[in-house]
Amino acid sequence: MSRTLIITNDFPPRAGGIESFVHELARRRPEGSVLVYCSSPDDADRTADPHFDLRQPFPVVRDAARVLLPTPRVARRARAIAEMEGCDSVLYGAAAPLGLLAAGLRPLVRRQVALTHGHETGWTVVPGGSSVLRRIGQTVDTVTYLGEYTRRRLTRSLSPAAASRMRRLAPGVDTERFRPGVGGDEVRQRLGLGRRPVVVCVSRMVPRKGQDTLIRAWPRVLAEVPDAVLLFVGDGPYAPRLRSAARGTDSVRFTGPVPADELPAHYDAGDVFAMPCRTRWDGLDVEGLGMVYLEASATGLPVVAGASGGAPDAVLEDWTGHVVDGSVPGPTARALIRLLKDPDRAAQMGVHGREWVSGEWTWDRTLERLDGLLEGPGAAP
Incomplete structure (x- = not known):
């Protein structure tokens, strides 16, 4: 051999x-x-x-x-x-x-x-x-x-x-591990989210990933979808700054670090996945692909991705999700509002995403x- x-x-x-x-x-x-x-x-x-x-x-x-x-x-x-x-x-x-x-x-x-x-x-x-x-x-x-x-x-x-x-x-992507119905209800119950619309972001907390853009976009999202929740899953050096930026609002939650075997359930707790990554330092800090988008698609979620590096390769625009400019909050807010206010369309994107990942990834x-x-x-x- x-x-x-x-x-x-x-x-x-x-x-x-x-x-x-x-x-x-x-x-x-x-x-x-x-x-x-x-x-x-x-x-x-x-x-x-x-x-x-x-x-x-x-x-x-x-x-x-x-x-x-x-x-x-x-x-x-x-x-x-x-x-x-x-x-x-x-x-x-x-x-x-x-x-x-x-x-x-x-x-x-x-x-x-x-x-x-x-x-x-x-x-x-x-x-x-x-x-x-x-x-x-x-x-x-x-x-x-x-x-x-x-x-x-x-x-x-x-x-x-x-x-x-x-x-x-x-x-x-392990589509048996990342799939709809893999424990999201239990996560929602544990976090007290009920049936509120949830935007989930699973990622290491570093500036490139764009979690701060989500926080800046969130007031605009709440103006249209008042009961929505933004759920951050993960940890990293940017976490203290993000927690400080979100202080005072019950609609932004942080789980902290989560064991790898619990990650699929945390994806499954969301209705939409979002990570509006952005390129930094004139291309020195760039997203290579973004497996989180594909794992979210496998779990049946529509995705909102940032237009950084190879991240758009993990999304079929307007079929499995949307690619936005993650350097400013407006495009992210608009994409999230469209998906949260049209759950049938969002669910169909999730179906398309799982089919695509199951066949190609x-x-x-x-x-x-x-x-x-x-x-x-x-x-x-």
Whole structure:
């Protein structure tokens, strides 16, 4: 059986979208076909789940460093692991900068694939970043992309040959886990929401996600739908500022951090999902895709997404939801009012969204594509 070495800084118990994507790819590969070499979690993550590595169905080799960099030491250890474990392919959890290890591993392995997630587009606008991406593209067999936005941005930095080898690889959605009727009523009862219309936002609380835009838009929404509730699910460094901005109103609620196994029920507690993300710092801080929109669609909710980076790739405009300018509150308010005041139309969008995700965003399709990339013939020049 062929064996893949995954080299990554983005891996649980550290939380995040990239971490979840890489972990799911590893977890869903055939038994005995995967080995992970990754950085050490910080103290808080290690304390929260001290036995995470032992529960995995594959070996996890932790480096002592909190961040893996393509240094000679890391390169030597990666080569030693690949040789000792008989790995014939390498998957980089994020292309930059660890993809720079590819040249040194080339004599040992047949295939090398570098994942991108959206933040790599920032490398295209910082000094020296494009040259790093170009070197990586020349030495790996494939650089993946989430959607058309990331493909277009990354192509600017890659050679024509490397750009021609790019392939789309996006996370899948577990439509059995994220589905209508998966526990939303219980969440509503626990939070005392009754049958009030609920706009839910499930996300890490950072400025890019646009939770503050929702709060600024909320008075306009309440003027049209007075009994509506805005429910924020999650935590992050922006949380204190958001709580302060919403102080004094009963119609804005915060759950704080929620265990992963309870997230589907919190989506299901909503009538509309909204996260009006926006691009910041002239493109350095941008949404790569936005899996939360697809998880909400799988749960049967219409979505309101911000027009940042690849987020529009996760929405079919006026079919599964709406894409708005998340930098100002007006467009978000108008989209929410339309959906809340026309529940039949909103419900139909939710049906369309679940059908779309079930057909186009499955893990089976993602894994089939990954198999083709790891098992394909040849190697990069």
